Amino acid sequence: MTFVYKRLLFISLLAMTACLVACSPSKDNAASGNNKNAIVKIDGSSTVFPITEAVSEEFQIETKTHVTVGISGTGGGFKKFCRGETDVQNASRPILEKEMAACKAAGIEFIELPIAFDALTVVVNPKNDFIKSITVAELKKMWAPEAQQTITTWQQVNPAWPDTALKLFGAGSDSGTFDYFTEAIVGKAKSSRGDFTASEDDNVLVQGVINDKGGLGYFGYAYYEENQDKIKAVPIALDEKSAAVLPSKQSVMDGTYQPLSRPLFIYVSAKSAKEKPEVKAFVDAYLRDATALIEEVKFIPLPEKDMQAVQAHWAALKTGTGFGGKPEVGIKIEDLLKRIQ
Known part of the structure; x- marks a missing residue:
């Protein structure tokens, strides 16, 4: 089981x-x-x-x-x-x-x-063939409060990406995962757009991304590992000049998976x-x-x-x-x- x-x-x-x-x-x-x-x-x-x-x-x-x-x-x-x-x-x-x-x-x-x-893991639908990595700035553009009802397609985040509807899935507001992600990505805990599918149950988020080609979500590494045959992890880069790093035991232990590695x-x-x-x-x-x-x-x-x-x-x-x-x-x-x- x-x-x-x-x-x-x-x-x-x-x-x-x-x-x-x-x-x-x-x-x-x-x-x-x-x-x-x-x-x-x-x-x-x-x-x-x-x-x-x-x-x-x-x-x-x-x-x-x-x-x-x-x-x-x-x-x-x-x-x-x-x-x-x-x-x-x-x-x-x-x-x-x-x-x-x-x-x-x-x-x-x-x-x-x-x-x-833990390594908070950003994931997309496996049919997403255009995203090879993502920067912290691009994630912030997706998740910041001002993105609500404004940033609704992938192309609005990065012109090189298609004009596909962006569907977001993330932790509920009572979750420490929500606090940590918003602090790390947006710069302030609990600062987030509100028009996304939120749940305290990580499996709901997994299923949301699995069922939506334009989906992007985040949750703990354990839930990614459990479902890695159904979803795709996205390498994270601190900025455009930095190397993008996938979450893993090694990248957490050596400190290279930033800023989403957490105790x-x-x-x-x-x-x-x-x-x-x-x-x-x-x-x-x-x-x-x-x-x-x-x-x-x-x-x-x-x-x-x-x-x-x-x-x-x-x-x-x-x-x-x-x-x-x-x-x-x-x-x-x-x-x-x-x-x-």
Whole structure:
């Protein structure tokens, strides 16, 4: 069963039951603290969801602890997290100033844990035979707010391209993917035209591009890999003089895939980590098993020495963020890890 299929199945169950229900906790389970009501509550990014879902499945089998995983998007998840409604927050971008303020007002301290890297992938319909690469400026011309109901054909973006209708597919406004893409391409988070097909479900975006010859969309690298026989990734160039680079594990690791390479995170409530043994056990398992599971669901794991640094950060329960609440794009792996040490 592919992870995309599993994710769709989970969404269906979520709509009916509002949670993923596991077996009742065992009385003699140390992770649950012998508490029949032990539960780990998680919400947030749909991008990070496949990783966390894979970890939670293994954890529930091993410990019989009840885990729920929601997909409200990074922004929607932080609203719940900063109200103290969840223990763990999936995030496809760092926490923002307004979210930090909300957490502070509610007395919520958090531990920021980078767990993987992703390459936001720009894709087109496979029947598109004219686009060989695209620049950041051309993407901005497509996606900037002023393009709404104005830039409607490919030729308007680049005169060398045909007068074919341009159909855009992208992340919903509560998504960290939307925040990151607009910051990286347009220059300001959430600054985007509104006349495009938006969805928190990446599979909807994949299907949109597959079914429209003039389609262009963006989503995480894992969804491209899962559907690369049906869609085509577009190499990205920083400007007209720069070489265009395809997303890949290598181009993310060496820092050449810019500006759409990004870190993925989980945030853990410090209170939950200290007071709920099941949460501590879940995050221990997450960081222990993450590398293999991240590769399984087609994301890019941190190098072993860097994951060890994250594990040490978690063991010390160090609170706060290495980003200061500011949107940031193009950060490299080695620079990211320096911030949590």
